[in-house]
Every structure is written in C-alpha cells, then in structure tokens.
Amino acid sequence: MLYSLAGIALFCIALRAVILATAPLRAILAVNVMSSGVFLVLVALARRTPGLVADPVPHAMVITGIVVAVSATAMAIVLTQRLRANVSAPTVEDTPGAGP
C-alpha cells in the first residue's frame, strides 16, 4: 500500500513535470519517472495480501514495460536530435565557415 501510494505520487509529480517541461530531455526524463510510478503501482498491487505469493503476471508485464520504455526513450532522444539538427540547420550562424 505504501509503495502504491509512492507510485501514484511519482506518477503525479512527473506528470506535472511533463506538462511544464520546456527542454525535450527533461520531458523524456519525466516520462521515464512516470513509467516507474506506474510500474511501482502494478507490482505493489501484485502482492496486496500479505502472506500469499506475489502474482507473477504483473511482474512479467512490468519487465516487458521496462524494456519497451527504454526503447521508447531511445527513439524520443533520436527524434529530438534530428529535430534539433533540422531546426538549427538553415540559420546563418550554423553554416560552415560563418561561425566564429
């Protein structure tokens, strides 16, 4: 119960950070924290009743989720890199030879 409340709290503060983020990397980091919060809730609910064995199905889902979250993070980072390269390309400062 403690951990699921912590997971909800994480999800919420990270959600606020996503809404307010201006730098793309910070938004990506916040989404990762959000996903950690969701995983925490899932796994905490998997052993809600003390004394019983934890439910392995949410565990398997969370392991899958962790790996998918990493691939999504990598994709988002490459997307922002490409975006930055495309946006900054046509400006005068960035053309080769014009810089300081």
Add this chain to the structure above:
Amino acid sequence: MTNPERDTLARLARFGSTLAVALVFAGLAFAMLSLPAEPTGLAAAVRAELPGTGAANPVTAVLLNFRGYDTLLEIAVLLLALLAIWTMRRGQLRPQRDPGDVLESLASIQAPVMLVVAGYLLWAGGSAPGGAFQAGGILAAAGVMLVLAGSGWPQRLSGWPLRVALVLGLSAFICVGVAVVLGGQEFLAYPASGAATIILVLEICATVSIAVILLDMFLSVLRGRASRTDTTASIDQP
C-alpha cells in the same frame, strides 16, 4: 507577448498543472484505498499450471509460455523502434576521446564478468530470478561500457551479421509458433514434453536480439550527438 504577460501565463500554467495533478493524485489514491481486500490476481492459477510450462520460475513461465504473445510482440516493438531510429538518425560514429586508463582497465576487467553474469542469468532464468530481458540488458550495458572505453569491438558487428542478430529473437518466436501450429496446436502453445528446451532456445535468441537492439539504439544516440557539426551542409535548404 510582453514579459509580464508571459510571467503571468507561466505562473498560471504552474498553478493550473499543480491543481490538476493534485486532483489526479486524490482520485488515484482514493481508487487505490477503496480496492477490495480479497486477492483477485492470477497467482493461484499460475502456480497450478506451472508444472507443465517447462520453467520453474513463474515469471519466466508467464513471459515465455502463458503470455508468449506478449513477448513476441514486445520484441517486434523493439525492432520497430530500432527501425524508426534507423530512419531518423544521421551522422557517423566518431572514435571516443581518450577514455583514460582507469575506465579502460575497469572495462577490460568488468566486461568479461558482465558476460558471465548475463550467461548465468540466461541459464538460471528457468528456475530462479533472471531471464532473457535481464541478460540482454546486462549484455547491452557491457557493450555500452566497451564503447565508452574506446573499444571498437561492439561496432565491428555490422552488415548482415548485425541484421541477423537483430531479427533472431523475433524469427525464432515466429518459427516456433508456426511449427506448433503445423503440429496441430494453437499458436505458441508448446507441448509440455519439449517446453523446457523450446523456452531455453527462445530465451537465447531473444537475449541476443535484445542486447544487440539496445546497444544499437545507444550507438544511434551517440551518432546523433556527433553529427551536430557536420550535417548542416547536407540538410535541404528551404
């Protein structure tokens, strides 16, 4: 927009988002606290079916037997993400700047150890905590460390061998699934007698694919970082 207006807007956004998130928190916490007390999970069902799955570790049994579809599609998602990255990335990998003696010697000691740990996790995954995802993650991390330590080793995997390693996990899953269907069963429903072997083979293939995919994602990010200075000329001017 003038500066004071902007400040007001920013403050408004801060206040509004805090309020909205507090409401979300209250709602979720209420939902959590009002859950029924009796257990409703699938733990008992998994335990009852465990003997026929070919894995003594319930999580592995769920991942590779009961919910084999999930894992199949998950590896497909990884591949798709990598394909998207390949279409977007640009630039070339550059040799790392001198990593220093400490990192270099640490990597040379740690990489073999990580290899052994990954192998153990893969092998133990059937009966103890561990499995394809953990082993693949550790292998990829070892590759990342080698790259950062200036070793050209991980990049040497390219061309056809790289592509084969990337699709190995997914194709192994599909082959097993189709073979089982041809044998008259449902897709990915293994016969109980050979389940342990099938799971081991699938896990090995999945480990290789996951490790190579994750490592290649990291290399792509490194490329994009190096490409900042040399791509400007190649981008279409409007």
Add this chain to the structure above:
Amino acid sequence: MDVAFLFDLLLAALIVWLGWRALTSESLFRAIVLFVAFGLAMGLAWVRLDAIDVALAEVAVSAGLTGALLLAAFGGVQRSGDDDDEP
C-alpha cells in the same frame, strides 16, 4: 511499528524524494545522475516487493541503459551550446 515497515517507509520516501529532485534539479546533468540513483532505489523497492526479476531488469536496463542514453544525449545538447535548459 516494526523495522520492516520503517524501512519501507524510508525507502518509499527516498524514492519519491529522488524522483522529485530528478525532476526539479536546476542542472540537467545532476537531474540525470539523480535519475540513475532513483533507478537503483527502485531496484531496492522491487526486492522489498518480492519481485527479484523486476529488480534485475530495472537495475540493468532502466538505471543502466536509460542513464547511459540520457547522458549521451546530454553530451550532445551541451556540445551544441545553444540548447534550452531550464533556468
């Protein structure tokens, strides 16, 4: 109140605090390092929740690889010099 509950309480508080610091830290570099520390603390939480498999995956994949990815991307942001990091 027994020791286990106290430990859980402290760990949950630590996780939320690390997450909060990782989200609000002024310097992006510090935020990423805090995120890695957050991932390791999460690994402890998984162990407390009887999810050793998840703990292994979290520590290897989430803390290790995501941290490396973010740091690599951060290096790119820094080199370009003009990027918007929050004040």
